[in-house]
Amino acid sequence: MPLNEKDRIEILMMIGVGDRMRTQQEVCRLFHEMHPDREPVSQSTVSRIERKYRELGHVRDAPRQGRPKINENVQQDVILSALENPHCTVRQVSRDLNIGKSSVSNIFKKVKYHPYRVRLIHELAEDDFDRRTEFCEYMMDHNNQNNGFIANILFSDEATFFLNGHVNRQNTRYWSQENPHWMQEYHTQHPQKNSELCERMIL
Numbered sequence: 001m002p003l004n005e006k007d008r009i010e011i012l013m014m015i016g017v018g019d020r021m022r023t024q025q026e027v028c029r030l031f032h033e034m035h036p037d038r039e040p041v042s043q044s045t046v047s048r049i050e051r052k053y054r055e056l057g058h059v060r061d062a063p064r065q066g067r068p069k070i071n072e073n074v075q076q077d078v079i080l081s082a083l084e085n086p087h088c089t090v091r092q093v094s095r096d097l098n099i100g101k102s103s104v105s106n107i108f109k110k111v112k113y114h115p116y117r118v119r120l121i122h123e124l125a126e127d128d129f130d131r132r133t134e135f136c137e138y139m140m141d142h143n144n145q146n147n148g149f150i151a152n153i154l155f156s157d158e159a160t161f162f163l164n165g166h167v168n169r170q171n172t173r174y175w176s177q178e179n180p181h182w183m184q185e186y187h188t189q190h191p192q193k194n195s196e197l198c199e200r201m202i203l
Contacts, residue, residue, distance in 0.1 A: 003041070008049050008059035011041070015050055070103050078107045082175040108175065116174045 003011075014027045022030070024043040032040045053059055074097065081093045090108075094101040108115075142149045174180055 003045070003049075005060055011046055011049050012053055012059065015046070070099070070107065074099060074103075075107050075110075078104055079111060079113075082108070082113060086174045086176060086180070088175065112177050113175050114177070116176060116179055118174065 011027060011031060014022060014030050016022055024046045027046050028041055028043055032038075049059055077097055078093055078099075081088055081096065090101050090104045093104045097104075139150075
């Protein structure tokens with residue numbers, strides 16, 4: 001069991017001063033007699049306590065290095081931020097509560113909050129199934145007429161740019177302890193363009 005400040009002061013008093021000083025071995029034996037239920041102290045421990053007092057004038061613990069622990073009130077504020085706004089970011093909570101981003105991440109991890117990513121799905125209209133069937137029939141007819149028809153099609157990755165703050169799957173999260181299966185519905189993949197912007201582009 002580690003010694004606290006009170007124990008160290010008691011050992012200093014056992015050592016004594018002047019002509020009444022005890023040896024380290026005597027101090028160890030006396031401490032054990034006064035505290036028989038505790039683990040005996042060693043002579044090296046007594047020596048360190050005495051040397052620290054002579055050098056520093058006290059036997060208090062040195063300040064611990066590293067970041068201070070986050071108190072429970074701050075932890076509750078972080079959790080409440082996620083409950084009030086599950087889409088909040090670590091950076092946003094860190095800025096609002098004036099604490100480090102790593103501290104916010106550690107608190108989320110401690111309470112087992114996971115940043116679930118949004119999944120984008122396409123909306124299906126009533127005539128989509130008919131349009132898909134027509135497209136398949138169109139492709140089959142042209143392929144039957146020209147065996148090399150498919151080879152003449154150039155496929156490329158799709159890229160869509162949004163000007164109206166459309167959801168970005170890369171930085172949209174939902175903080176929760178369980179998967180909320182959250183979905184956000186959009187009626188079209190291509191938002192309506194601003195008329196003023198279109199006029200400027202035409203000019």
